[in-house]
Amino acid sequence: MTVPAHEPHLENADGFAGDPDGFQRLWTPHRMVYIGGQDKPTDDAPGDGCPFCRIPGLSDEDGLVVARGGFAYVVMNLYPYNSGHVLVCPYRHVADYADLSTDETREVAELTQTAMRVIREVAAPAGFNIGMNQGAVAGAGIAAHLHQHLVPRWDGDSNFLPIVARSRALPELLSDTRAGLAAAWPVPPLHAPERG
Numbered sequence: 001m002t003v004p005a006h007e008p009h010l011e012n013a014d015g016f017a018g019d020p021d022g023f024q025r026l027w028t029p030h031r032m033v034y035i036g037g038q039d040k041p042t043d044d045a046p047g048d049g050c051p052f053c054r055i056p057g058l059s060d061e062d063g064l065v066v067a068r069g070g071f072a073y074v075v076m077n078l079y080p081y082n083s084g085h086v087l088v089c090p091y092r093h094v095a096d097y098a099d100l101s102t103d104e105t106r107e108v109a110e111l112t113q114t115a116m117r118v119i120r121e122v123a124a125p126a127g128f129n130i131g132m133n134q135g136a137v138a139g140a141g142i143a144a145h146l147h148q149h150l151v152p153r154w155d156g157d158s159n160f161l162p163i164v165a166r167s168r169a170l171p172e173l174l175s176d177t178r179a180g181l182a183a184a185w186p187v188p189p190l191h192a193p194e195r196g
């Protein structure tokens, strides 16, 4: 679709976390933080080539990190299905949910629960979609490093835009959403990093 220069612009934000999809998105505020680097890994290896490995080494602001636990962390999805779409990722580069340790499994679950409470407090959604895509065949854009999606839903959020224009209007910048969620996140975190 064509967007005049004075209209909301399309995203240009390489480096954030998330699964690229076919949707274009309209950002209503006329600014966007920009972080260098590619958000798509070049291979399945851990390390700087994997955004979910790289992000914890960034500041919360640069990495769009909402909260950090001892085994997992919460980050804004660069390719949100809706405002407030976050991902819960283990720090460890692991692809298969069945391979998570007990500590990782518990903390991914607890961070998801806390994120639900925080998003309810901040944005009062009517519901959520929660889940993870296991394997590229199941829709995972970054299959090598698992990540649980948490997508807040509001009545009427599935309007005509995705169907007509393959676009979704997102009324709030990711950086602003991150700051709002992080400010509402309970302190201290669920598990201190030194915990075993």
Ligand SMILES: [Zn+2]
Pocket (backbone or CB within 6 Å): 045, 046, 047, 050, 051, 052, 053, 054, 092, 093, 094, 144, 145
């Ligand atoms: Zn990784």
